[in-house]
Amino acid sequence: MTTRTRVLLVGATGETGSSIVDGLLEAGHFDVAALIRPRSMIKPAIATLRERGVEIRSCDLQASEEDLVQALKNIDVVVSSIAPSEQESQIPLAKAAKKAGVKRFVPCGFITVAPPGGIMWLRDEKEKVYNHIKQLYLPYTIVDVGWWYQLSYPRLASGKIDYAMTIANDEIIGDGTAPTALTDLRDIGRYIARIIVDDRTLNKMVFAYNIVMTQxxxxxLLEEVSGEKIERNHVHEETIVHRVLAARQSSETYPFDPLKFxxxxxxxYQLSWGIRGDNNPEYAKYLGYLTSKDLYPDFKHSDFKEYLEMVCQGTAKGIYTGRIASKAQQRSFPRTESSDSLFSRGRTFPRTESSDSLFGRV
Incomplete structure (x- = not known):
């Protein structure tokens, strides 16, 4: 008889969290619970989780340590896929997990490969959590997944695939030859179902990805599948660095402002995977990751061409389409003071020692 593993998900209704729910339930040997904020208990998505057999545990991440420990009672593995702006809220959860005897804590990684220390603010926010987990001596696994299929392709002039898109994605970064690892969002949960019960991945970083392609x-490939010609809009390295510096200046506000961040x-992201070329398996191994290709050579991932065919046929599922800043029909983020400062063309930033560190690895 297969031993059942009791898993608690944080962020179970998000894009990544939903994939993880699917993967664990499909595997069949997990008892799945979801930690839900009390104010979110009435949402239809929570009722859907219940109907699928997911246990719902109500507790806020800002609750007392005693309440969090109680919410984690009898849990083997915690998997977090919370929003980018909420990374540090995992710190009290990790403390409670330690007290509750959780056997493995999977913090919210699930991004592209990037080194810590000034390349991506989001990576550095996650590293704060990782370091705290290690200080607690809490068993962990960090999982990154590369760039999603669902975010990787440009729009077509016909507009027929706009329904599935989050942003226009109409730029080729640099010369378009940087290899980047891609993963189908739908496969993330299937990877997690293997990773969290694998002794080889305990206290390790894992890079789970499907394929490696250039822009x-x-x-x-999309031209081949769609039969449409796509304009190639190249954006050069200096422009990307200019955008990064402008966005960083604009986002130096607190509390968190999504329209700035x-x-x-x-x-x-464009700097890291498009210019520096961080998001590839070779660099991941250099940084100390195990890779899904080495761990699970039998894993049958979703085919990228087949996914693009679904997109062109109108049968793919859109992502983030219910969020104000991500409606497919907008095709780009609304013009605001913060976005103007990012995309303006009149300002320039001189090369300095700090900006030099943003450029490609030498």
Whole structure:
């Protein structure tokens, strides 16, 4: 008889969290629970989780340590996939997990490969949590997943795939030859179902990815699948660095302002995977990751061409389409003071010692 593992998910109704729910339930040997804020208990998505057999535990991440420990009672593994702005809220959860005897804590990684220390603010926010987990001596696994299929392709002039898109994604970064690792969002949960019961991944970082492609190859493939010609809009290295510096200046506000930080996320992602070339398996191994290809050579991932065919046929599921800043029909983020400062063309920033550190690895 297969031993059942009791898993608690934080962020179970988000894009990544939903994939993890699917993967764990499909595997069949997990008892799945979801930690839900009390104010969110009436949402339809929570009722849907219950109907699928997910246990609902009501507790806020800002609750007392005693309440959090109680919410984690009899849990083997905690998997967090919370919003980018909430990373540090995992710190009290980790403390409670230690007290509750949780056997493995999977903090909210699930991004592209990038080194810590000034390349991506989001990566550095996550590293604060990782360091705290290690100080607690809490068993952990960090999982990153590369760039999603669902975010990797450009729009078509016909507009027929706009329904599935979050942003226009109409730029080729640099010359478009930087290889970047891609993963289908739908596969993330299937990877997690293997990783969290694998002794080899305990106290390790894992890079779970499907394929490696360049932007030029992605454009070529979408042209083949769609039969449409796609304009190649190259954005040069200096422009990306300019955007990063402008976005960082604009986002130096507190409390967190999504309209300022979303442009920063985009610019720093473009810098990391598009200019520096961080998001690839070779660099991941250099940084100390185990890779899904080495761990699970039998894993059958979703085919990228088949996914693009679904997109063109109108049968793919859109992502983030219910959020104000991500409606497919907008095709870009609304013009605001913060986005103007990101995309303006009149300002320039001189090369300095600090800006030099943003450029590609040498």
């Amino acid at each position: 030029n190859q992605i454009y070529d 979303i442009p920063r996320y985009i610019a720093e």
